[in-house]
Amino acid sequence: MSEPLITVDLVDLDLPSDDRRTAVRALAERLVKAGRVTDIDLFLADIEAREAQMPTGLEGGIGIPHCRSAAVTVPSLAFGRSTDGVDFGAEDGPARLIFMIAAPEGGNTDHMTVLAALARRLVRKAFKNELLGATDAAHVADYVQKEVAG
Amino acid sequence: MKLLAVTACPTGIAHTYMAAEALEVAAEEAGHEIVVETQGSAGSTPFTPEQLAEADAIILAADVEVRDKDRFAHLPTVTSGVKKAIGGADGLIEQAVAAAEAAPRGSTAPALAVEQSGPGTASGLMAGSASSASKVRGWLMTGVSYVIPFVAAGGLLIALGFAIGGYQITDAPSVTTGFDWGSSTSWAALMFQLGSLAFGLLVPVLAGFIAYAIADRPALVPGFVGGLVAVETGAGFLGGLVAGLLAGGLIFWMKRWRAPRALAGIMPVLVLPLVGTAVVGTIMFVVVGGPLAAATTGLTSWLNGLSGSNAILLGALLGLMMAFDMGGPVNKAAYAFAVAGLSTQSQTALLIMAAVMAAGMTPPLALALASTVRKKLFTEAERENGRAAWLLGASFITEGAIPFAAGDPLRVIPSIMVGSAITGSLSMAFGSTLRAPHGGIFVVPLIGNPFGYLVAILAGTVVSAALVIALKSVGRRTQAGTVAGSAPAPRAAATV
Numbered sequence: 054m055s056e057p058l059i060t061v062d063l064v065d066l067d068l069p070s071d072d073r074r075t076a077v078r079a080l081a082e083r084l085v086k087a088g089r090v091t092d093i094d095l096f097l098a099d100i101e102a103r104e105a106q107m108p109t110g111l112e113g114g115i116g117i118p119h120c121r122s123a124a125v126t127v128p129s130l131a132f133g134r135s136t137d138g139v140d141f142g143a144e145d146g147p148a149r150l151i152f153m154i155a156a157p158e159g160g161n162t163d164h165m166t167v168l169a170a171l172a173r174r175l176v177r178k179a180f181k182n183e184l185l186g187a188t189d190a191a192h193v194a195d196y197v198q199k200e201v202a203g
Numbered sequence: 204m205k206l207l208a209v210t211a212c213p214t215g216i217a218h219t220y221m222a223a224e225a226l227e228v229a230a231e232e233a234g235h236e237i238v239v240e241t242q243g244s245a246g247s248t249p250f251t252p253e254q255l256a257e258a259d260a261i262i263l264a265a266d267v268e269v270r271d272k273d274r275f276a277h278l279p280t281v282t283s284g285v286k287k288a289i290g291g292a293d294g295l296i297e298q299a300v301a302a303a304e305a306a307p308r309g310s311t312a313p314a315l316a317v318e319q320s321g322p323g324t325a326s327g328l329m330a331g332s333a334s335s336a337s338k339v340r341g342w343l344m345t346g347v348s349y350v351i352p353f354v355a356a357g358g359l360l361i362a363l364g365f366a367i368g369g370y371q372i373t374d375a376p377s378v379t380t381g382f383d384w385g386s387s388t389s390w391a392a393l394m395f396q397l398g399s400l401a402f403g404l405l406v407p408v409l410a411g412f413i414a415y416a417i418a419d420r421p422a423l424v425p426g427f428v429g430g431l432v433a434v435e436t437g438a439g440f441l442g443g444l445v446a447g448l449l450a451g452g453l454i455f456w457m458k459r460w461r462a463p464r465a466l467a468g469i470m471p472v473l474v475l476p477l478v479g480t481a482v483v484g485t486i487m488f489v490v491v492g493g494p495l496a497a498a499t500t501g502l503t504s505w506l507n508g509l510s511g512s513n514a515i516l517l518g519a520l521l522g523l524m525m526a527f528d529m530g531g532p533v534n535k536a537a538y539a540f541a542v543a544g545l546s547t548q549s550q551t552a553l554l555i556m557a558a559v560m561a562a563g564m565t566p567p568l569a570l571a572l573a574s575t576v577r578k579k580l581f582t583e584a585e586r587e588n589g590r591a592a593w594l595l596g597a598s599f600i601t602e603g604a605i606p607f608a609a610g611d612p613l614r615v616i617p618s619i620m621v622g623s624a625i626t627g628s629l630s631m632a633f634g635s636t637l638r639a640p641h642g643g644i645f646v647v648p649l650i651g652n653p654f655g656y657l658v659a660i661l662a663g664t665v666v667s668a669a670l671v672i673a674l675k676s677v678g679r680r681t682q683a684g685t686v687a688g689s690a691p692a693p694r695a696a697a698t699v
Contacts, residue, residue, distance in 0.1 A: 106213050107266065111221075112290040119217050121244070123468070156216050156244070159468025165216065165245035172220035176228070176289060 057198045058167055059130040062087050064190040068133035068151060073104075076139045077118050080131040080153040089129045090155060096124040100153075108142025115175065116141030116148030125155040128168055132193060134184065150184055170201045204235045206299050207250060207258045207278070211242040211265035212285045219243035222264050222288035229292035235300065242270055250274070260303035262295050264288035279303050339448075340610065345416035346409045346447055347610045348584050353408055354606055355591040357401030362598035362643075364395025370642035402530075402602060406430045406443035409609055410450065417451025418458060421471045425450035425479035429487050436492025437499060439531020440605055444612070445491055450483045499532040514554065515628045521555065522562035522627025522663070526619040529566060530602040538563070542640045553636035557650060560599050561635070561660050562627040564643055566619035567596030567603030568660070569667030573675075574607075576668070580675040585610065596664075599643035607671075614674040622667025629659035 063083050069075050081097055084090040099122035103109070109117045116139060131153040138147025152175060156168055174180045180200065187193045208226050212218035223239040230237035238254050240247050242265070249271075250258075260279040263269050264287065279302035281295055288295055364372050368391025375392035383389040407430035414426025429446030433439060454475055462470050502524075524537035541559040544552030574581040574589030581589065588606045595603025608615040633655025639646045650656050 103214055107286070109217075111286070117217050119214060121214060121216065154217055156214075157464070159464075159470070165243070168216045169220040169241065169243060169245040172217045173224035175217075176221045176225045 056127045057194075058128060058171065058201055059132060059194050059197050060087065061191045061194045063089075063129065063131040064193045065131070065133040066187070066190055066193070068135040068139070070135045070137040070139050070147075073116075073118075073139055073141060076133060076135065076151060077153065080118075080133050080151065083131050084125075084129055084153070084155055087129075089127050090122075090124050091126060092124040096120070096122050096155070099124070104142075110141030110143030110148050111175075112143055112145050113181065114138065114143075114146065114149040115181070116143070116151045117154060117175065118151070119154035119156070121156040121158050123158045125157040128157060128165075129155045130171060130197065131155070132184070132197065134187075150181060167201055171197075174200050204259045204300055204303060205254075205257050206230060206235055206237040206260055206262065206296070206303075207254060207275070208237060208239045208262040208264060208288075209242060209269050210239060210285055210288060211267050211269055213267055215242070215244035218266070218285045218289065220245075222285045222292070225289045225292035226262065226264070226295065229296045233293065233296050233300075235296060237296075260299040262288070262299050264295065279305070342413050342416040342448070342451065343444070343612075344582065344584075344610045346411075346413035347606045349412040350405055350409045350609065351584055351588045351606045353401050353405050354588065354595070354602060357398040357405070358591065358595040358598070358600045358603055360394045360398030360401065361600055362398075362594055364391045364393075364398060365598055365642050365645050367391035368395065370639040370646050373641055403434065405602060405605065406434050406440055409440070409605075410443040410447035413444070413447025414450035414454065417448070418454035421458070421475035422451050422454035422479065424476035425454060425483040428480045429483040432484055432487035432492065436488060436496055437532045437535070438487070438491055438495045439528050439533075439535070440602075440609070441528050441531055442487065442491055442495060444609060446483060446487050449486060450479055453482060454479050495532055499536050502533065502536045514551070514631045517555070518558040518562075518627035518629070518631030519624040520627075521559050522565075522623035522625070523620045525559060525562040525601060525627070526566050526604075526623035526667075527616065529604045529608060529619075534563070534601060545638065545640060550636070553638060553651070554631055554634065556640065557635040557637035557656060558627040558630040560637055560641070560643070561630045561656060562623035562663065563601040564596050564599050564660055565623050565626045565663035565667060566601055567592040568664040569596075569619055569622050570604050570607045570615070570671065571596060572664055572668040573671045577672045577675075580672060581607075582610075597644040599641060611675070615671060618670035618674060619667045621670055622663040622665075624663075625666050626659045626663025629662055630656060633659060635659065 065079060065083065069079055077100060078097065081090060081093055081100070085093050090096045099120040100118050103120045104118060109119065111117065133151040133153070135149055135151065138149050139151060141148045154168060154171065156165070183196060184193060187196070208223070210219045210222040210226070219241050220243060223241045226239055227237055238250060240250055255274060258278055260281065261275045262281045262283070264283050264285050266285045281298045281302055283295055368375065368388050372391050372395045375388065375395065378389065378393045378396055382393065407427045410430030410433065411423050411427035414422035426447050429450050430443045433442030433446050436442065457475055457479065462474070466474060521537045521541070524533045527533045537559055541556045544555055571589045571592035574586050578586055585607060592603040604615070604619060633652050635653070635656040636651035637646070637649065639649050647653050647656070
């Protein structure tokens with residue numbers, strides 16, 4: 054992979070907790086700044102469309118807003134941690150770890166394999182605990198990148 | 204316990220894989236083996252035939268339709284949404300184990316599932332253990348399974364049209380020019396014309412779904428259009444086989460191209476169908492169509508020159524032609540030759556017409572007979588088609604044999620050609636005559652020497668049926684190893 058899935062610029066350890074849309078927009082803006090999303094409105098619309106099918110909140114305080122979008126240039130992960138939690142529609146309460154997964158439209162299989170590897174990590178307790186306890190954005194980016202690549 | 208699971212979600216990038224991971228972890232903790240097929244966007248690796256055969260139960264954790272579900276028809280099944288598999292994987296594993304214990308699978312179950320491999324199967328391109336011959340057969344059978352309902356519906360409508368309206372129903376004006384609700388002729392014409400329209404779809408549907416079986420949805424368009432070209436150029440059913448295999452092979456190969464990122468999204472909906480259709484259509488029109496049309500013309504003029512010679516040999520030759528492509532150009536050449544002769548009202552022409560119709564009736568009848576007396580040599584779909592084939596054959600609708608021939612051309616076509624040749628020459632030898640151009644069993648009262656005629660048909664039918672049975676038995680035995688070993692192979696998943 055030429056481009057890592059996540060970089061330090063895509064990590065927000067103090068995500069605004071007001072509501073889901075604010076949190077999602079904050080992460081999306083990071084993707085735009087990093088040049089990975091070309092059109093924030095299109096991208097957010099695609100995210101909302103996926104969210105409308107079924108909320109992406111999962112048990113255990115995780116939210117995974119995600120979509121395939123023509124506005125995405127590189128498969129990317131933006132990670133946010135919220136102290137108070139953001140409601141992603143999970144039955145057991147708000148999400149503290151938010152993984153925004155951005156996939157390009159019609160991406161090839163190699164791209165998608167990376168995202169599949171990421172998705173598999175999300176259900177592992179050790180992965181979650183590492184992220185919950187992290188204090189340094191650079192460390193988070195390194196850790197996730199290593200996990201996914203390995 | 205050996206479990207299988209399929210996970211799938213709308214976007215195919217997150218939940219599919221999370222659910223797979225959760226199920227794998229939960230199964231391991233509970234001490235069971237599990238294989239998960241992730242039907243997501245990173246491509247899915249289909250279950251192998253061995254995995255399908257050995258499994259005790261399957262979990263379908265999906266928010267979208269699971270692909271090729273009928274592979275699992277023989278397994279106890281637990282169904283849930285994909286999210287439940289992430290949060291409650293251990294519960295699903297428990298349910299699957301309970302389902303497996305409640306319904307211990309019978310030893311014949313997997314075989315049953317194979318037998319049901321009818322419509323809806325993208326067949327076993329990925330099945331590593333399948334021999335190439337059985338792969339080709341799998342593709343052809345997929346095409347055939349989609350064609351059979353068209354043959355049955357169209358053929359029976361045509362037969363009804365003949366039964367109600369007599370043989371001259373072929374000349375009735377189109378029902379679009381007027382329809383009389385009280386007239387049986389109008390109804391007969393309606394049935395006949397509806398049936399003819401359905402028959403017009405046989406070759407395109409055959410070609411389209413052979414292509415689909417090889418390379419999935421992007422191959423449908425080139426297959427269908429290639430089939431239409433086969434009809435257009437008069438290349439008929441054999442042209443359809445060529446078009447289907449060509450379209451499937453081409454798209455399968457093109458799918459392995461690494462498309463530039465900008466094009467990747469539109470490859471399956473635009474680029475593959477467009478390029479595939481253009482290429483297949485060109486080949487069908489220019490390469491396949493021309494020679495076939497020329498051959499048909501040449502054949503007709505050759506036949507016209509031949510008719511003076513030995514009548515029995517001519518009967519045999521016409522019989523071979525009638526059975527060769529079952530409604531395709533060679534069959535039509537023989538038929539057109541006979542019908543053209545009718546207008547001369549010469550005795551020879553009436554003999555020829557009788558021989559041609561008899562020889563056109565035997566292929567469906569023979570296959571109906573074969574699939575009745577040796578059920579095991581035929582698939583369930585073929586057996587069902589066999590029941591309709593009795594009436595199709597009796598109605599002189601040779602197309603009734605196409606589903607059998609398309610699935611196994613090398614064994615079926617020679618068999619029915621021999622039988623039809625015997626019928627054709629016997630009909631000539633008995634001096635049966637026919638003044639009607641069509642009608643099958645319904646015009647027997649019009650036939651000169653009807654008894655000899657029926658004997659001729661019977662003889663050809665029995666010979667063809669015996670040959671088909673013999674060839675299929677031999678083939679089955681030599682292939683036994685691969686066929687049995689790869690039992691569920693044609694069921695392997697689509698590749699996308």
